[in-house]
Amino acid sequence: MTVAPPAVRLRAVRKRFGQVSAVGDVTLDVADGEFLTLVGPSGAGKSTLLSLIAGFIEADAGEVSMGGQDLRHVPPNRRNVGVVFQDHLLFPHMTIAQNVGFPLEMRRISRKAVRTRVADALEMVELDGLGNRQVVELSGGERQRVALARALVYSPPVLLLDEPLGALDLELRDAMQEELRELHARLETTFIYVTHDQNEALSLGSTVAVMRDGCLQQVGSPREVYDTPTSAFVAQFLGACNIWAGTTQWANACMQVLAGADETVLYRGPDTDLAPEVLVAIRPEWLRLDPADSERGLSKLDIRVSRAQFRGSELFIAAASSLGKTLVRIPRSRGGQQPAPGQRLVVGWRPEEAVLVQSDSSCRRAERRDAAWSAATSRPSHPMPGSTAIPNIGQYR
Amino acid sequence: MHSLGSPPWSSYATQLATPATRDIMLRTLETAATVTTITLLLGYPAAYAITRMRRGHRNVAIALLVLPYLTSLLVRTYVWMAILGYNGPIVWLLRRIGVEHESLIGTSVGVLVVLVHVYLPLMILGLYLSMRTIDLRQMDAAASLGASRGEAFIRVFLPQTAVGAATGCALVFLGTAGAFVTPALIGGPSQYTIVMLIFDQLGVLDWRAASTLAVILLVGAALILAAGAWLVGARRGPKRDRRRVPPRQSSSSLIMRTLGRIASWVPSVLPRLATRMSLAIAILLVDVPLLLLFAVSFQPLPILALPTRGLSLQWYAHVLANYEWLAAGTRSIELGVVSAAIALSIGYIAAWLAYGSNILGRSVVTFASFAPLAIPAIVLATGLYAVCVSLGLIGQFVAIAAAHALLGLPFTFAYLAVGLASYDKRLSLIAASLGATGFQRFRRVKGPMLRPALITAFGVAFLISFEEFVVTNFLAGTGFQTLPLRMWAGTQQDLSPELAVVGSMIVAGLLLFCALAAVLMPRHNAVA
Numbered sequence: 001m002t003v004a005p006p007a008v009r010l011r012a013v014r015k016r017f018g019q020v021s022a023v024g025d026v027t028l029d030v031a032d033g034e035f036l037t038l039v040g041p042s043g044a045g046k047s048t049l050l051s052l053i054a055g056f057i058e059a060d061a062g063e064v065s066m067g068g069q070d071l072r073h074v075p076p077n078r079r080n081v082g083v084v085f086q087d088h089l090l091f092p093h094m095t096i097a098q099n100v101g102f103p104l105e106m107r108r109i110s111r112k113a114v115r116t117r118v119a120d121a122l123e124m125v126e127l128d129g130l131g132n133r134q135v136v137e138l139s140g141g142e143r144q145r146v147a148l149a150r151a152l153v154y155s156p157p158v159l160l161l162d163e164p165l166g167a168l169d170l171e172l173r174d175a176m177q178e179e180l181r182e183l184h185a186r187l188e189t190t191f192i193y194v195t196h197d198q199n200e201a202l203s204l205g206s207t208v209a210v211m212r213d214g215c216l217q218q219v220g221s222p223r224e225v226y227d228t229p230t231s232a233f234v235a236q237f238l239g240a241c242n243i244w245a246g247t248t249q250w251a252n253a254c255m256q257v258l259a260g261a262d263e264t265v266l267y268r269g270p271d272t273d274l275a276p277e278v279l280v281a282i283r284p285e286w287l288r289l290d291p292a293d294s295e296r297g298l299s300k301l302d303i304r305v306s307r308a309q310f311r312g313s314e315l316f317i318a319a320a321s322s323l324g325k326t327l328v329r330i331p332r333s334r335g336g337q338q339p340a341p342g343q344r345l346v347v348g349w350r351p352e353e354a355v356l357v358q359s360d361s362s363c364r365r366a367e368r369r370d371a372a373w374s375a376a377t378s379r380p381s382h383p384m385p386g387s388t389a390i391p392n393i394g395q396y397r
Numbered sequence: 398m399h400s401l402g403s404p405p406w407s408s409y410a411t412q413l414a415t416p417a418t419r420d421i422m423l424r425t426l427e428t429a430a431t432v433t434t435i436t437l438l439l440g441y442p443a444a445y446a447i448t449r450m451r452r453g454h455r456n457v458a459i460a461l462l463v464l465p466y467l468t469s470l471l472v473r474t475y476v477w478m479a480i481l482g483y484n485g486p487i488v489w490l491l492r493r494i495g496v497e498h499e500s501l502i503g504t505s506v507g508v509l510v511v512l513v514h515v516y517l518p519l520m521i522l523g524l525y526l527s528m529r530t531i532d533l534r535q536m537d538a539a540a541s542l543g544a545s546r547g548e549a550f551i552r553v554f555l556p557q558t559a560v561g562a563a564t565g566c567a568l569v570f571l572g573t574a575g576a577f578v579t580p581a582l583i584g585g586p587s588q589y590t591i592v593m594l595i596f597d598q599l600g601v602l603d604w605r606a607a608s609t610l611a612v613i614l615l616v617g618a619a620l621i622l623a624a625g626a627w628l629v630g631a632r633r634g635p636k637r638d639r640r641r642v643p644p645r646q647s648s649s650s651l652i653m654r655t656l657g658r659i660a661s662w663v664p665s666v667l668p669r670l671a672t673r674m675s676l677a678i679a680i681l682l683v684d685v686p687l688l689l690l691f692a693v694s695f696q697p698l699p700i701l702a703l704p705t706r707g708l709s710l711q712w713y714a715h716v717l718a719n720y721e722w723l724a725a726g727t728r729s730i731e732l733g734v735v736s737a738a739i740a741l742s743i744g745y746i747a748a749w750l751a752y753g754s755n756i757l758g759r760s761v762v763t764f765a766s767f768a769p770l771a772i773p774a775i776v777l778a779t780g781l782y783a784v785c786v787s788l789g790l791i792g793q794f795v796a797i798a799a800a801h802a803l804l805g806l807p808f809t810f811a812y813l814a815v816g817l818a819s820y821d822k823r824l825s826l827i828a829a830s831l832g833a834t835g836f837q838r839f840r841r842v843k844g845p846m847l848r849p850a851l852i853t854a855f856g857v858a859f860l861i862s863f864e865e866f867v868v869t870n871f872l873a874g875t876g877f878q879t880l881p882l883r884m885w886a887g888t889q890q891d892l893s894p895e896l897a898v899v900g901s902m903i904v905a906g907l908l909l910f911c912a913l914a915a916v917l918m919p920r921h922n923a924v925a
Contacts, residue, residue, distance in 0.1 A: 056826045076829035077838075083830040089823055093845045102841070103831035150831065 005068035007032045007158055007190035008053060013062035015048055022048040024214040026062075030207075032157075035184050035191045037205030039198055041237070045214035046194040050160050053192065055079050067157060077106070082151030082159040082189075086166040088143040090135045096122070096146050097131030103154045121153040122146075124183070141172045145179075152187070161193045165200070177204055198238045202226060210234050231358040235281040240316075242282045243357065244323045248274045256351070260322045265299045268351040281357045282349060284316070284329035291348030298348045301326065305343045319345070408609045418594070418610075425591040426617065428505070428580075429573040432512045436520040436569050437562065439513070442668075442675035444524035448531075449672070459525070460908075461680050462518040465687055466860035467907055468900040469881040474511065474582045475896070476686040476693070481507045481583070508584040512573055514682050519572065519808075520565035521679065522853055526812060527561025529849070530819035547660030547668070560818055564811045567622050571770045571807075574618050577867065596775050611776040615768075622767065687904055693897035712894045713902075722883060722899060729863055729880040732794070736801035737809075737858035743802070744809025744854060751810075752817045766810035769803045777803075778871040785872055792874030800868050805858030812857065816850025 006029040015023040023045045030036050038046045051057045052064055055076035064071045071079060090099050097118050104114045122128050125145040135143065144164060151159060161180075165173045181204065184191050195201050201208050202222040210217040210225060210233075218225050218234045229235035232243045246259035246266045257267040257280050266280040291298050303319035303326050310332075317328040317339060328347055339345060412418050447458050465473060479485055481501035491498045501507035536549045580590045591614050598607035697709035716722050744766070751762040769777065781800050782791075790796035820843065828842045844851070866881040873882060880899070887896045 054826075054830050056829070076826065077832050077834055079830070080832070081830060083827060085823065085827065089821070089827045091824060091828075091842055091846075102828070102833070106832035106834075106837060154832070 004032055005065075006030055007034065007067060008192065009063070009065045009068075010049075010053075011063040011065075013049075013052060013064060014060045015045075015052060015057065016060055021214050023052065023059075026214075026216055028209065028216060028219065030158075030190055030192060033188050033190055035181075035204065035206040036193065036209060037201035037207070038192060038194045038209050038211060039196065039201035039237075040211035040217075042196055043213075044211040046196075046211050047162050048214075049211070050083075050162050050192065050194055053158070054081055054083050054160055080154070080156050082154075082156040084144070084147050084151050084159070084161045084164045086163040088140075088147040090143055090146055090150070092135050094135075095131065096127070096133050096135070096138070099135070099146060100131075100150045100153050103150065107154060117153055121149040124152070125149045125179070141168055141176065144168065144176065148180075148183075152183070152189070155187075156189065158190045158192065161191065163195055164193075166195075173200075180204065202238065208238075210237060212237075228355050229281055229357055232279055232281065235283075235355070235357055240284050240327050240329070242284065242287075242323075242325075242327055244280050244282070245277060246280055247277055257354075257356070262322070264301055264323065265351045266323075267354040267356060268297075269356070271356070274356075279357050279359055281355045282353075284327040285314075286353050287326075287328045287330075287347045287349050289328065289330050290346055295348075297350065297352075299351050300346055300348045303328070303345050303347055305339045305341055305345060307341060308339045310338065315339075317345075408605055409613065412606065412609050412613060421589050421594055422591050422613070422617070424589070425574055425614075426621075428508065428512070428590065429570050431509060432516060432573045433566050433570045435509065435513050436517045437566060439675055439679055440517055440520035440524055440565065441558075441562070442672040443679040444521045444528055446672035446676040447521070447525050448528045458676065458680070459522075462521055462683055463856065463860065464904055464907070465514070465683055466518065466857075466864060467903045468687070468690065469864045469866060469884050470515065470578050471866055471881065472690070472884055472896050472900050473514075473686045474578055476689050477507075477511045477514070477583060478502060479693075480686070480689065481510070502583060503585045503587050505584070505588060508580055508588050510682075511579045511583050512576060514686070515576070515579060516569040516572055517679055517683055519568045519857075522857070523565030523568060523811065523815060524558060524561045526815045526850055526853065527558045527564075527819065531557050545660070547662070548657040550668075551657040551660045561815055564815055567767065568770065568807065568811055570621065571618050571767065574614060575770065575774065577775055592775065599775065599779060607776070607779075687900075690897050690900045690904075693894055694901040696894040696897070699893045712898045716895055716898045716902070721878070722880075722895075725878045725880045725883040726899075726903075728878060732798055732801060732879060733859040733862040735794075735798045736805060736862040737855050739798065739802035740805035740809045740858040741813075741851065741855050744806055744813050744858075745851075747806070747810045748813035748817050751814060763810075763814075767807050770807035774804075774867040778868040781868060782871040791872060792877045794877075797869060797872050797877065798862075800872055801862035801865055802858070804865060804868065805861045808857045808861060809854040812850050812854040813847070816847045816854075820846055 008028075008030040010026050010028045013023060013026045014021070026045075026049060038049065040046055048057070052059050053066075055071065055074060058073075066079065066081070090096075091102070094102070100118045100121050101114045104117060109117070118131060119128065122131060125148055127142060127145055127149070130138070130142070135146075138146065144167075148164070165176050168176060177200065180191070180193075193201075193204060195204075202225075205222055207219065208222050208225045209219045212233055218230045220228075225234060226238050229238065229241070232241075235241040235243060244259055244266055246257035249256045249258055255267075255269055255271045255274060256265050257278055258264065259266050259280075266282070267278075291300060301321050301323065303317075303321040305317055305319045307318045309316040309318070313332060315328075315330050315332045315336075315338065317330070319326045319328060326347070447455055450458060481487060483500045485500075488498055488500055501510070531554060535553050536546070575592055576590075577592045577596065580588055581593055581596070584590070591610055595607045595610050595614075598604075598610065694712060695708040695710065697707055697711065747762050747766045751766075777800075781796075785791050785793075785796050788796075824842055824846065825838050828838045833841060864881055865879075866885060869877075869879055869882060870885070873879070880903075884896055884899065887893065
């Protein structure tokens with residue numbers, strides 16, 4: 001079976017600015033037609049990575065290729081990618097139609113064809129008939145839609161979006177997210193979307209890449225990176241998460257991770273080769289309040305509520321326990337009681353559902369997991385069972 | 398004359414040790430500093446008033462400020478002599494209110510007034526270019542954060558205009574320090590300046606003393622310029638992905654905070670009134686000689702004075718019948734266009750290099766570009782004369798155009814640097830991603846965005862060439878005639894109203910051209 005070359009391929013790409021390493025050793029394949037969201041805290045190197053793909057800056061080392069073509073020394077105007085920035089960057093001295101027609105003119109397309117394609121592009125972003133307006137006459141959302149039309153009108157195989165919705169209000173953001181999703185479904189364009197908002201990254205992307213300090217931490221489907229984070233950083237960046245340290249023990253033909261004075265079982269799994277001390281991630285919604293005694297194999301933990309937050313459909317409880325800080329998220333029914341601070345509760349979880357994670361002090365390489373492999377295993381085990389050295393584990397005690 | 402055996406620095410020591418020279422030098426710098434301060438204080442509110450105007454009005458205001466550059470500085474200085482002199486309106490007015498005053502000619506006040514008249518437009522243009530890109534909604538944002546209008550102005554608006562103000566100050570300071578015509582004709586011997594001293598040394602052929610003084614002037618001016626640049630934060634390297642490079646250190650300093658406090662007590666009506674008043678005063682100061690020039694051009698008698706005995710068009714007929722004036726005018730326009738084009742190209746490259754390079758490169762390029770301004774025209778003229786004689790270029794169009802381009806370079810560089818500093822480079826990036834080549838990016842995006850700066854730079858360079866006298870006089874030889882040369886000849890011969898007629902015709906011609914351009918140019922802002 002021959003495999004089509006990926007839309008974008010990065011191989012050990014590096015970029016430094018003076019003393020600062022903005023992107024260090026990034027290797028990533030983005031498949032044709034994928035919607036990749038690149039998420040991470042500010043300063044993670046997301047925008048730099050985008051600029052490297054767009055060709056605004058040249059990588060110090062490594063390979064950037066697109067559709068199998070090496071892009072070294074290819075200037076941005078010959079890369080045929082679309083770029084949309086957070087501030088729309090429309091040309092203020094041109095009308096909307098002139099802005100959208102600009103890339104077509106650059107490609108020496110006939111005036112007549114430009115006119116129809118501009119009209120089509122504006123219709124695509126629901127701004128038909130506004131072609132003669134000046135940039136200043138449009139609202140923020142409209143400008144961003146024009147920027148989108150301008151970047152898509154020449155049907156580039158890859159569209160790069162750098163926090164395109166960052167400057168819009170919440171309602172507009174939701175609407176634009178929906179439009180982007182529809183556009184992506186309709187066109188056969190590969191989207192690479194930079195954001196620092198983990199909710200946006202998880203809800204928009206068909207693939208999520210988490211970045212930190214210039215390195216990829218984990219790449220996978222939204223469900224994968226949320227449910228089976230590989231590191232404490234990814235676990236906590238994509239949503240609240242309990243990270244507890246424990247010691248490993250072989251018992252009953254499976255591996256257990258124990259913690260605390262009463263040897264609570266944090267994790268149970270088929271792993272064989274583990275370090276004596278490991279980190280376990282348990283999301284707040286995996287915890288259950290007042291578990292029935294009858295249920296077997298359930299781990300239990302006494303907690304003391306320090307704060308209960310009302311969130312409409314759910315309750316979010318921050319509590320203290322023998323393992324340290326404990327976060328619990330439970331669904332809320334109408335009229336349900338809200339625990340008071342100081343109240344003692346018991347929570348339980350299935351240790352098979354917990355996830356082993358790496359400590360996140362070091363900048364590691366994250367290889368793309370093989371899709372077939374992860375489909376075959378119903379509950380993927382720990383991705384890097386071989387690693388033994390886990391520095392800084394103490395911070396989770 | 399010094400002997401050839403004395404060490405090279407001895408002449409500097411001699412010059413600096415002479416109290417008379419030191420006094421002259423100090424007075425020159427003092428005058429330059431005073432003129433710079435006055436133009437800044439008057440020009441800043443005036444420039445602000447222009448930015449707040451509607452588009453059409455704005456263009457009129459700018460045109461009014463640039464108009465006087467169309468007539469030779471010599472002619473304008475003669476008009477000023479009439480205004481400030483014994484029979485002039487100012488002394489007459491002073492006499493009416495009971496102040497007996499002989500004449501303002503030969504006083505420091507007279508020199509200051511005329512120098513401000515000459516250099517105010519340069520200051521206002523520099524400031525205007527940096528103000529026009531500031532989004533005034535920032536002031537609203539500052540107000541929402543609790544700043545009064547005055548405080549918002551000091552803390553938000555003012556710091557962003559520092560680059561424009563520094564540019565304007567540099568142009569005015571260097572220009573004034575190196576000015577010759579005004580101090581020589583208005584100030585006279587009692588207002589001796591270092592440039593006049595150099596001129597006199599050249600007169601007695603003491604080249605060594607002249608060049609020593611010129612170098613001292615140049616170095617002194619460069620030091621002051623460097624100090625100014627350091628103050629506004631030009632020492633910082635360019636920042637990536639930043640819209641503008643505003644100097645921010647000073648914005649939170651104690652001085653700024655104190656100023657902000659004080660400004661917050663100023664009632665909000667006052668500034669609006671003050672800015673408009675400043676603009677009115679600026680335009681008056683800049684354009685008053687032109688009005689008088691118009692009046693003089695209708696003088697029936699063969700003297701350069703106000704027509705108190707009826708009007709006549711006879712001098713117009715005289716000028717139009719004279720082929721010499723037309724030929725000189727055509728030649729001046731050719732020179733202006735060619736030299737402005739050269740100055741614009743070199744100035745753009747220099748500004749581009751300065752804006753994109755590190756601090757050392759930036760300082761070098763900036764200094765090199767400003768150097769022609771810091772060297773007094775008379776020194777430059779003699780130097781260029783020597784070069785042209787050895788190359789056999791005296792009286793050649795190319796040589797004179799190149800010399801004029803050299804004189805225009807500081808201005809094209811300065812205005813383009815201000816323009817580039819406020820250009821969002823990411824617009825070029827996005828244009829590249831949309832498929833535009835380097836040339837297309839300039840033609841379609843960067844050029845149009847920089848158009849005001851490009852037009853200003855070209856216009857100023859053209860006008861500098863159009864009215865240049867000193868250098869042209871040295872390089873022209875016998876056969877080459879430009880308008881200022883022809884006018885100078887007129888002042889030497891008979892001071893007939895012909896001069897006023899030519900001046901008036903140039904101004905009227907340009908006004909007509911501007912009006913036509915305004916009518917014919919498609920309106921960019923026409924809203925469907």
